[in-house]
Amino acid sequence: xxxGEEDPxxxxxxxGENATMNxxxxxSINNLQWYRQNxxxxxxxxxxxxxxxxxxxxxxxxxxxxxxxxxxxLLITASRAADTASYFCATIQGGSExxxxxxxxxxxxxx
Amino acid sequence: DAGVIQSPRHEVTEMGQEVxxxxxxxxxxxxxxxxxxxxxxxxxxxxxxxxxVPIDDSGMPEDRFSAKMPNASFSTLKIQPSEPRDSAVxxxxxxxxxxxxxxxxQYFGPGTRLTVL
Numbered sequence: 001x002x003x004g005e006e007d008p009x010x011x012x013x014x015x016g017e018n019a020t021m022n023x024x025x026x027x028s029i030n031n032l033q034w035y036r037q038n039x040x041x042x043x044x045x046x047x048x049x050x051x052x053x054x055x056x057x058x059x060x061x062x063x064x065x066x067x068x069x070x071x072x073x074l075l076i077t078a079s080r081a082a083d084t085a086s087y088f089c090a091t092i093q094g095g096s097e098x099x100x101x102x103x104x105x106x107x108x109x110x111x
Numbered sequence: 112d113a114g115v116i117q118s119p120r121h122e123v124t125e126m127g128q129e130v131x132x133x134x135x136x137x138x139x140x141x142x143x144x145x146x147x148x149x150x151x152x153x154x155x156x157x158x159x160x161x162x163x164v165p166i167d168d169s170g171m172p173e174d175r176f177s178a179k180m181p182n183a184s185f186s187t188l189k190i191q192p193s194e195p196r197d198s199a200v201x202x203x204x205x206x207x208x209x210x211x212x213x214x215x216x217q218y219f220g221p222g223t224r225l226t227v228l
Contacts, residue, residue: 030211042115042202042219043154088154098167099144099217103153 005102006089012108019076021105023089024069032065032072033090037104043088046074081111115220117203123226129191132223135184136205144217145178145188146202154202160186161208193227200224 006023013019023032031050035043049056049065049072056063062075076083086104116135124130136143144159158168160180168178175194180186190197200222206215 031214033216035217040222042204042221043217044219045216048214048216098156098159098170100156101154 006087006105008105009103010106010108012110013079015079015081015109015111017079017109019079019083019107019109021074021087021107023072023074023102025072025089025091026070029067029091031091033099034061034063034072034074035088035090035101037086037088039085043101046087076107079107079109081109083107084109115203115205115218117201117220117223119223120221121224121226123228124193125228126194127192128227129189130193130197130225130227132188132190132201132203132225134186134188134203134205134220136186136203137218138184140205140207140218141183142206142208142215143180143186144204144206145186146204146219147199148202148222149199157188190225193225195227198225198227 006021029051031048033048034046036046037043047058047061047063049063051067060077065072086106088101088104090099090101115137118133142161145157146154147157148154155170157170158178159166163180176190178188202219202222204217204219206217208215
């Protein structure tokens, strides 16, 4: 089963707008990661947020984590056409060492 | 660094044939992961190795799948015999795990797109 579930499944916005993607998970976590996948390519790590952090920034990316709601959000500000990709959250599944990925949010940024 | 290298990039084969996918992890990394990605099931972890030792192969779908890591710089994923439902993109990823699981950044290869006719 998928530990992380992203929503929405697909998001289409105009260049310059902000994009927000959400991830919910079921069990307690130590940290949560976000990855990006461009079409036909492998996944690329974006950011890791630990369970004792509430917010983290990296360039135009802002990640929040609410452990009480078992959810995280990824905000991309001032989006660009090059941000068009699928975005995945990933967490360690309870009792395991395996990183489990959600099914992703497909983001399309229209020029 | 060249990153994670996978070969071949594309493979088309007929049902019943043996398929071998290859992966060269990033030098210095101690963990290696094989994933399969399909539209229906998303990204699934098949098996992962730490220091060349298989740690968890519970994601391997059945006995037709096998994986080896004879040394720190090479791994193979073999499907024998292959079936049409094995058609997917197979990714190899590597990381350096120094602390708790899930704290490492995984670096993905470009993937092998497998089509079984």
